[in-house]
Amino acid sequence: MTYHISLAEIHQLLLENHLLKELIVDKNWYYTYPETLPTKEFTQLSYDSRVADGQTLFFCKGLNFKAEFLAQATTLGVQAYVSEVYYEENTAIAFIVTDIRAAMAILAQHFYQYPQDRLVKIAITGTKGKTTTAYFTHQLLSAALGERVALFSSEETILDGKTRQSSSLSTPEALVLYEQMAKAVENNVTHLVMEVSSQAYKTKRVYGLTFEVGIFLNIGHDHISPIEHPTFEDYLYCKRQLIMHSQQMIVHQDIPYFDLLAQTCQQAQVAMLTFGVKQGDYRITGNSQHSFQLQRQQTSTIESFELALLGTFNFDNATAALLAARSVCPIDTLTAQKALKQTVVPGRMNLFHLPNGAVVLVDYAHNYLSLQAVSQCARQLRPSGQLIIVTGSAGGKALSRRPDIGRALTEFADIAILTADDPNFEEVSDIIAEIKAVMPANQIVYEIEDRHEAITKALSLANSEDVVILAGKGNEQTMKIKGKAVPYQSDIQFVQHWQQKG
Template identity: 40%
Template sequence: MMKLETALQILKEDHNFRAIVKDDHYYYQGETWDFRDLSYDSREVSEQTLFFAKGHQFKAEYLETAIQQGLKYYVSEVDYQVSIPVILVNDIKQAMSLVAMAFYDHPERKLKLLAFTGTKGKTTAAYFAFNILKEEAKPAMLSTMNSTLDGATFFKSQLTTPESLDLFAMMAQAVKNGRTHFIMEVSSQAYLVKRVYGLTFDVGVFLNISPDHIGPIEHPTYEDYFYHKRQLLANSRYVILNQQMNHIDFLLESIADKAHTAYGAGSPNSISQSSAFHFQLTGPLAGDYAIQLIGDFNQENALAAALACHRLGASPAAIKAGIAHTKVDGRMEVLSHPSGAKIFIDYAHNGDSLKKLIDTVAHYQTGKIALVLGATGNKGESRRKDFGLLLNDYPNVEVYLTADDPNYEDPEAISQEIASYIHRPVHIIPDRELAIQTILKQSYKPDDAIIIAGKGADAFQIVQGEKIPYPGDPQVVQNYL
């Protein structure tokens, strides 16, 4: 429960309060009123709900429906001139985040907060951190793949970083469940639309940066994408950076006055030797580590998570055990084809991650490579050209183009766009299950490889704005085999 006057004071302190308006009358204070719920869904309100009217598509008719359910106040950037008062603010997302923090009694102050950002690797690094911390502590985790607020029950998140009302409700539940740490993937969108406004992380890790998420409904430019990625550094007490990432000199200069460390080649924390399932570290965590996820990039993600958890108090023994136990569905999963060839299933969904994936597979499998790949609809449009141009560098890779969350676009048209940049014939099979079955039917030898990229273990396809059930790439492969 929270008093309206408390919420108003929070908005005023953030210089985000304009006025309370009803019937063209302006008020600086509201009536004495306690609310017991927060909502941004007009279908989920009562007379004890403080409602936030957000989004460019929001309509006054949504409020009329909510008023019939007893709604007394709403917070908005727009006066929809309905029969109840509006609390007018300059920025609805800032208002949501700060009010939610206070409403849930500041759960962020009762947890150690660890956040990962980067163009790729966030999920894998979060899984490494979760497995490390659970050796000695009680972590919760919000991840693109699976989330848990009690360490035992897992669920699929709708967004990489949830809306602030949901985020702080989840944090409060984690506190109630006795959790000690909270691990998050923080997307650039989270800062662009202020889902984590006002939140300070104990440790923030910046894994890498490459052009992605640039388009009409995402970031207008790479500069904007990079800027919003960097906001994690500004909002973390301690920062961990990949020494090999693009723009590292600029990044190090920007955090010169903040406690930080770097990892990777050229830093004190680096991988000195590695094989498929082991690597050795230098620096404070020096030693030999077992790992189930193959690829240099996965070892780097493990190192980043290790440093972050060590900063939060994890022992070297817990770090070694956590890394050794980590598996991630749909992330470098390796299955065997009846021919003896290896099938690699990975979430790689942009040019940079696809290049690393192909290079890693080619290192272990020296025969031919066949690839199933798609690109998302209505977002990340630049990936299509990136994929096509990249695959010209791998002329011996046989390419099968298919659907990958086509949304409101035609998956065949997306595939044709990718193909237009590839200087050799490719296969286009819009039905993803059929594409995977087709590639598995081909003849292979033991040193060959089949790569299925993009969806990973996602159990849906986004079509016409809806999540349509899909078995997930590993399940499709297993069903066929």
């Protein structure tokens, strides 16, 4: 399907949404639309100067945007751009706006014919568990509706209900987000399950979107850095935006700041359904690492569920998914039981047994809350053995995560092995030093920068009763180094190869 937007439509939309500062044509400045402007339509939206032509409306966005990017785009044929900055030397028609990210969202919605209005949308936020909950929700709705459910997650994207492709962000940029929604609608998809990160609200990727159901899983200190959130208050505030942009909320009642979330729901007049182990409209009782019961407090109805995924913390994720899915679609107990038991997530709580009897858990755990959850699961699996944790922290972001990881290792690991985890432009040794700085001197710590060597050390140290946790990378097959995605044998593949060697 071909989509299009005209110069006149761009002007009108920016004007209506109070985003237009001025329209500049041949160095003449306008606020109203000039009648002398020739008719022009665009059939592509882009912020990538390498993907542009004469039919492209170009967006100048990002802290690192440079004038030469626009120059490159105009060389390729671009005739109009949207920007917060006027580039006087450039001859293209300029729409100067107050907020480039809001403008991107507004124009993308119109360009793709408002696909969000033809989708029932479930959004998931939280410090941990977003991807797993998204997979549970997608599986539940697919069981009830068939191949009519799209998925936008940090791991995979599904636009036709069945075909999986790798994702690059938890929540795509606005231009990509609405393009994917439009493709889903073209594929006769009716429902969408998506992760919504704090950065999605911080950078207005979901500007103007209202979700039928929002899920708030948990909150902890994470993503605090100069390029993400300056403070925890800002991080939590951005997370809370989901409440103001949802028609109904599913909220974990046992978590910190629940009262604030409840007050926000009340003030915004958003209906709220709660769950938890200690409190909530629905109460969770764990039977084992794989099975739990869910009791509805109002009627005392009890349902039993079994998961393929390991870990009692996944009971929270499965419950949130079930309540959300049932809010938009009838799902009986038997269908729910089958769907939840069939759900698997690449790189999440993948369990392996070594030839000597030791257990290995591979997981994306990358902050205090997720390391705590995986470690507690490991202790329950092997209470008498040692817990060996291999981890690191990503370079250039979430700087507050590093001392938190050190604190988690101090509390939960018998042996810690610090290594690389997407160091990007930072030195692995510097990141390791920041993690180690909060750990006591008597803690057993190995510093091994090469991740495969670090994993080899951990597997070699493990005895029959021990558990090894490989945290942070999951199923990822690249390592971010100096701005490039370098091919990397995933932690899962490495462990499988180790098993085969015997």
